[in-house]
Amino acid sequence: MSEENTTERLDFVRTIVAGDNKTGKWGGKVITRFPPEPNGFLHIGHAKSICLNFGIATEFSGVCNLRFDDTNPTKEEQEYVDSIIEDVKWLGWEFGDGPLFASDYFKQMYDYAIELIKKGKAYVCDLTAEETREYRGTLTESGKDSPHRDRSVEENLDLFEKMKKGDFPDGSKTLKAKIDMASPNLNMRDPVMYRILHATHHRTGDNWCVYPMYDWAHGIEDSIEGITHSICTLEFENHRPLYDWFLDQLGIHHPQQIEFARLALTYTVMSKRKLLELVEDGLVNGWDDPRMPSLSGLRRRGFSPEAIRNFCKTIGVNKFNSTIDLALLEHCLREDLNKTSPRVMAVLRPLKVVIDNYPDGQVEELDAINNPNDESAGTRKVPFSKVIYIEQEDFMEEPPKKFFRLAPGREVRLRYAYFIICTDVVKDENGNVVELHCTYDPATKGGDAPDGRKVKATLHWVSDEKALNAEIRLYDHLFTKENPSDTKENHDFKSNINSNSLEVLTNCKVEPSLACAKPLDRFQFERLGYFCLDYDSSDGKLVFNRTAILRDTWAKLQKAQKKKS
């Protein structure tokens, strides 16, 4: 650890790791793992776990394994494996030897199971799933022993062998650990270690007819890999005694399980089930819909890996459930994008402006700064001509007090171009403003007035002559409530969906430099927000996603005024 880090306060997990390093508990080694089940896509909540595990490994000169917990072939698919690998890499983490798989340890697990049977610590049980539930008892009443609990070792060995070979139908038998049916911890009431599943596994094919349960498999996986700190979420706290029990019975390398609280965010849901429901019900357009908290969705929305990693660092880690304000995620996003995004000009809702005293047919190439926060980003040329577009909301015929922008008779600056004064307003038959006439001051070329006069506003604009058309997708919170689960009776979280979370603008004008943008390229559209090019773009058709808006004091003012009246 660097000197800077030693003064930094450690979260409770890192405190444990640092303490172990100090006492030499693991011989100075730190090995963690991120163990997703390949049955769905990763989301921002997983990012918290990923950054914790990979982050700790990095900070303590250790390693972190990406290991797929693929012990349930009925739910898992290669597609998910691929996307998870992509997402972890995109976040910027490296997992040395490539991805690992629990299924690679099936034989070892099987041998360990036989060892437990021989020790009289496991038995084959013929109880059905329903009977098992009955025998387990309840939270307040202890369970009762299975009638098969005292089978001989030989019989258990024989039966288990046959289970493995596929001699019995699914659900007819299980292998259970012989622990304590009276334990107040239900996980210790003879938990199932293996179930019979005649299913094809995405990696082991039809080699196995029995598959290990999580509790049995996970500790062994950790043990085999020499994991030192097995970091998982809070709901596994009740499982720790079982994790410990299996490893103790086997007498093998015994990592320390540490539990932390999973991430919750306002205005969104995080469970795989609910996310899947949004996709299947067509409430969003797939897992990578830019409104989704999935990593693929955030990526498509325009999030940078740095922003997400920084967010994960900022939120910390603890042992109690908390809900993080989405505003914090957005802050981390803007913080990074502000530093890294090239500025360009784009007009979302164009209002045509004719500059009456500008020469017909003339096009000037004006210098514009690519990133005021990064001199090395250089400059570019933007074309200016007689007809331009400005934002509709940058003009008001009857401006209220604090409105600084264009109005009849008022002078404003066009960014990097000229000062203009509005001389005339053209309306359609419904009274809507459809066109403005202005005059410009040639002496203000570039945006500065030689006489030193000031204007209160600077507007972004795009030249009609060279403008590119674009479709721009504006996104808002997926849900109308901070907590989507806060519903009326008989309604579920989907009743809180924000029906205005997507607005598609098709008549947008963007500056010509955007012609060579590639999908996922990020930009700041000046005065509007951060945007990124969507995959849906094709030659001649630009589609942008709005990643985030810029902070907007004027909008805030308006909102406050509206509230007052």
Added chain:
RNA sequence: UGGGGAAUAGUGUAAUUGGUAGCACGAGUGACUCUGAAUCACUUAGUCGGGGUUCAAGUCCCUGUUCCCCAGCCA
């Protein structure tokens, strides 16, 4: 009503293990500004309740309250 966890400004998170409750986000005010952005300055607001020990308690003791997790052959 069994067991396992947890409670610090609106939100999130620290507090050298008993010694001035700090930081970030948000909100507000002002400065600056060729982005009403960014930046900078300032302001706002907190130890779940009640007892106790102590010169001194977020921290230790007692007690109460509230919240989360567990009865898959899911992970």
